Amino acid sequence: QQQVKQSPQSLIVQKGGISIINCAYENTAFDYFPWYQQFPGKGPALLIAIRPDVSEKKEGRFTISFNKSAKQFSLHIMDSQPGDSATYFCAAEYTGGFKTIFGAGTRLFVKA
Amino acid sequence: GAGVSQSPRYKVAKRGQDVALRCDPISGHVSLFWYQQALGQGPEFLTYFQNEAQLDKSGLPSDRFFAERPEGSVSTLKIQRTQQEDSAVYLCASSLLEGTMNTEAFFGQGTRLTVV
Numbered sequence: 164q165q166q167v168k169q170s171p172q173s174l175i176v177q178k179g180g181i182s183i184i185n186c187a188y189e190n191t192a193f194d195y196f197p198w199y200q201q202f203p204g205k206g207p208a209l210l211i212a213i214r215p216d217v218s219e220k221k222e223g224r225f226t227i228s229f230n231k232s233a234k235q236f237s238l239h240i241m242d243s244q245p246g247d248s249a250t251y252f253c254a255a256e257y258t259g260g261f262k263t264i265f266g267a268g269t270r271l272f273v274k275a
Numbered sequence: 276g277a278g279v280s281q282s283p284r285y286k287v288a289k290r291g292q293d294v295a296l297r298c299d300p301i302s303g304h305v306s307l308f309w310y311q312q313a314l315g316q317g318p319e320f321l322t323y324f325q326n327e328a329q330l331d332k333s334g335l336p337s338d339r340f341f342a343e344r345p346e347g348s349v350s351t352l353k354i355q356r357t358q359q360e361d362s363a364v365y366l367c368a369s370s371l372l373e374g375t376m377n378t379e380a381f382f383g384q385g386t387r388l389t390v391v
Contacts, residue, residue: 169317195375204384205382205384206279206366206368206382206383206384206385207318207366207382208381208382209379209380252317252318254317256375259374260374260375261306261308261320261323261325261330261331261374261375262308262320262323262331262333262334262375263308263318263320263375263380264320265317265318265319266317267315267316267317268315268316268317
């Protein structure tokens with residue numbers, strides 16, 4: 164049951180370029196949207212998160228854009244670096260819940 | 276400890292065998308989560324503990340899966356009569372506060388289970 168749809172499955176970007184990953188959700192009860200970064204052999208790690216009352220959140224080179232009416236949100240990685248090469252997961256949570264719903268993931272490769 | 280520790284890192288089980296996967300959360304963390312991550316997929320929720328209480332087990336795929344956290348610290352995920360479809364990475368996460376909101380969950384490196 165995929166409640167959060169993520170695209171693309173894989174992405175290749177030149178060093179210094181912008182990486183963009185998109186996600187869409189259907190459940191309007193979701194009210195918290197984190198992004199996770201996962202390196203091979205490691206567990207996911209929280210990267211950045213946003214609540215639906217904000218349209219954009221920026222932390223360093225990472226920006227989340229949120230469109231509540233379209234039920235879509237995206238991650239932008241500015242000035243992409245080879246060290247950013249990893250799998251990125253969008254996710255969603257709702258108040259009072261105990262689970263994080265993950266997208267299927269995007270494998271990002273940044274070419275040096 | 277410094278982070279969430281899971282053991283073993285790798286487990287190969289013959290079909291039909293029982294397995295037990297261990298999770299040592301960060302000391303003092305109230306919440307503990309188990310997730311299953313199939314190859315090339317995102318993690319899928321299995322179960323949630325708040326201290327020793329299992330408040331949500333809606334993600335456990337069958338009654339062959341059982342989890343416990345008897346003293347509110349270490350947790351064990353047990354899979355009975357393993358099947359090939361159980362092959363996956365099992366991730367444990369812990370967080371300082373209750374639930375998922377307003378509290379960052381820290382993941383362990385996972386246990387890769389292969390059923391042959």
